[in-house]
Amino acid sequence: MKIRIVVADDHKIMREGLKALIDKQPDMEVAAEAQDGLTATRLARKLLPHVIIMDIGMPEMNGIDATREIVAENKDVKIIALSMHSDRRFVLEMLKAGASGYLLKDSAFEELVTAVHTVMTGQSYLSPRITDIVVKEYLHNLPRNDSTVFTILTQREREVLQHLAEGKTTKQIASTLNLSVKTVETHRQQIMDKLQIRSVAELTKYAIREGITSL
Amino acid sequence: MKIRIVVADDHKIMREGLKALIDKQPDMEVAAEAQDGLTATRLARKLLPHVIIMDIGMPEMNGIDATREIVAENKDVKIIALSMHSDRRFVLEMLKAGASGYLLKDSAFEELVTAVHTVMTGQSYLSPRITDIVVKEYLHNLPRNDSTVFTILTQREREVLQHLAEGKTTKQIASTLNLSVKTVETHRQQIMDKLQIRSVAELTKYAIREGITSL
DNA sequence: GAAGGTATCGGGGTTTTCCTGATTTTCGGG
DNA sequence: CCCGAAAATCAGGAAAACCCCGATACCTTC
Known part of the structure; x- marks a missing residue:
C-alpha cells in the first residue's frame, strides 16, 4: 500500500x-x-x-x-x-x-x-x-532571545493576531474561527495587554517581526 | 525543436x-x-x-x-x-x-x-x-518610478499615514497636528481610498514598505 | 473664471473598541 | 480525585473610531 x-x-x-x-x-x-x-x-x-x-x-x-x-x-x-x-x-x-x-x-x-x-x-x-x-x-540552552510570540502568547491568541495583522476585521475573524465577536475582542485585548501594545499598527509590526505575517 | x-x-x-x-x-x-x-x-x-x-x-x-x-x-x-x-x-x-x-x-x-x-x-x-x-x-497615470507614496499621497496625507502607522490614535494625531478629529478622519479616508486599503494593518504594512515608518 | 485638487471642518448614524466583569474548560500537581 | 491557575469563551455599557454625507476656503491650472 x-x-x-x-x-x-x-x-x-x-x-x-x-x-x-x-x-x-x-x-x-x-x-x-x-x-x-x-x-x-x-x-x-x-x-x-x-x-x-x-x-x-x-x-x-x-x-x-x-x-x-x-x-x-x-x-x-x-x-x-x-x-x-x-x-x-x-x-x-x-x-x-x-x-x-x-x-x-x-x-x-x-x-x-x-x-x-x-x-x-x-x-x-x-x-x-x-x-x-x-x-x-x-x-x-541559551537564555532565549527576543522571540516572545511562542512563549507568551497562546495558540488561540496567535491565530487572532495573525488575522489581525492581515487586516481582517474582528467580525471576519469571529466568523472564520466560529467565535463570537466578544471572544475575539477579549483575545485581542489579552494580546495587547501581554505585549503592552495599544494599537493595531504596532500589533502588525510585532507580527511582522515575529514572522507570523508578511509584508 | x-x-x-x-x-x-x-x-x-x-x-x-x-x-x-x-x-x-x-x-x-x-x-x-x-x-x-x-x-x-x-x-x-x-x-x-x-x-x-x-x-x-x-x-x-x-x-x-x-x-x-x-x-x-x-x-x-x-x-x-x-x-x-x-x-x-x-x-x-x-x-x-x-x-x-x-x-x-x-x-x-x-x-x-x-x-x-x-x-x-x-x-x-x-x-x-x-x-x-x-x-x-x-x-x-503614474509617469514614473517605484515609490507611490510620494506621488499619489499629499504631504498632509503622508504625515497622517506616518502617525497612523506608528500606532497613534486619531485624537492624538489631531492634537499633534493641531487639527480637528474630523479632519484627520477625512485624511485617513482619503488615504485608504487612494491606496484601496481598508484596514490599519495593511496601511501599516504599506507604510513600512514605502519607508515612512520603521518596524 | 471655471475646474479640480487640497486642506479644513461638521452632523449623524453605525461599528468597533475599551473596560469590567463572568463562566466553562483544561490540565498539571498535591 | 480535587484544586487552582491558565486558557477560552462570552456580555453589558460607555467611549472612540468609522462611514457617508456635505460645506468652505485656498490654491493652481487651463
Whole structure:
C-alpha cells in the first residue's frame, strides 16, 4: 500500500511541483492538497494520511499551529515541515508542535523522499543545516532571545493576531474561527495587554517581526 | 525543436518541481537550472535558451537585475518572472527590466505553460491579479518610478499615514497636528481610498514598505 | 473664471473598541 | 480525585473610531 501524503502550501505551483515529484515515486501518492493551515487540519481529520508536507507561512492558520492541532488529534499522522526559514525559532517551535521532520526548501527532492521514509518508521528527519541548529540549541540552552510570540502568547491568541495583522476585521475573524465577536475582542485585548501594545499598527509590526505575517 | 528553458530559483526543491512539470510537456525541456541571479546570467549567455523562468528573491543577484543584464545582452531571450510577490513595485521593476511575463507562485502550472507559449510569440503574459495591478497603475497615470507614496499621497496625507502607522490614535494625531478629529478622519479616508486599503494593518504594512515608518 | 485638487471642518448614524466583569474548560500537581 | 491557575469563551455599557454625507476656503491650472 502506498504512503498517502497531503501537501500543504499556500503556493499552488509549489503544491503542483511537489505532487508531480511525489507521484513519480512508486510507493507514494498525494491524497490531497491544502492551500492553508485550516484546510490542512480538516484534510488530516478526514483523510488520515500517513504524512503531511507542511509549509510554515500560510494564511488562515500557520503551519505550526496546524501541526499542533493535527498531532494533538492523531499522533499517527507524521508531519514534515518544509520551510524556507532556517531560523531557529521556527525550527524549535515546529518540533515542539510535534513535527517529525524539518526540511528546507533549498533541499533536493531526494531528501524529501528520505525524510518521508524515515518518519514512516517513527524516527525524525532533519535537514543537515537544521540538525546543526538543534544540536547547538541543545548544547547551549541559551537564555532565549527576543522571540516572545511562542512563549507568551497562546495558540488561540496567535491565530487572532495573525488575522489581525492581515487586516481582517474582528467580525471576519469571529466568523472564520466560529467565535463570537466578544471572544475575539477579549483575545485581542489579552494580546495587547501581554505585549503592552495599544494599537493595531504596532500589533502588525510585532507580527511582522515575529514572522507570523508578511509584508 | 523543443522550447529550451532555464529555471532560476534559489529553492532547489522548487526547481526540481518545475523541472518535473516542464519535462512532462511534449514541446519543452529544461536546459539548465540556476540557484542565483549571477548563475542565471552566465547560463543565459552560454546556452541561449528560449525562455528563462526567473524568481525575484535570489542570492548573489536578484532576479530583476539579472533580467536587466540578460535582456540588455540578448533581446531574444524571453524572461518570465515567477514570484510570490504581487507588490506593484516588483511587478513594475521586473517589467521595466525587460521581463515578458509575470506569474505568481499561486498560479496553476497550466498558466505557466500558457505563459511560455505566449512569450514565445513575442507577446507578454501576466497573471490576472498582476494584470489588475498594471491596469490600475496605468489608469492612475503614474509617469514614473517605484515609490507611490510620494506621488499619489499629499504631504498632509503622508504625515497622517506616518502617525497612523506608528500606532497613534486619531485624537492624538489631531492634537499633534493641531487639527480637528474630523479632519484627520477625512485624511485617513482619503488615504485608504487612494491606496484601496481598508484596514490599519495593511496601511501599516504599506507604510513600512514605502519607508515612512520603521518596524 | 471655471475646474479640480487640497486642506479644513461638521452632523449623524453605525461599528468597533475599551473596560469590567463572568463562566466553562483544561490540565498539571498535591 | 480535587484544586487552582491558565486558557477560552462570552456580555453589558460607555467611549472612540468609522462611514457617508456635505460645506468652505485656498490654491493652481487651463
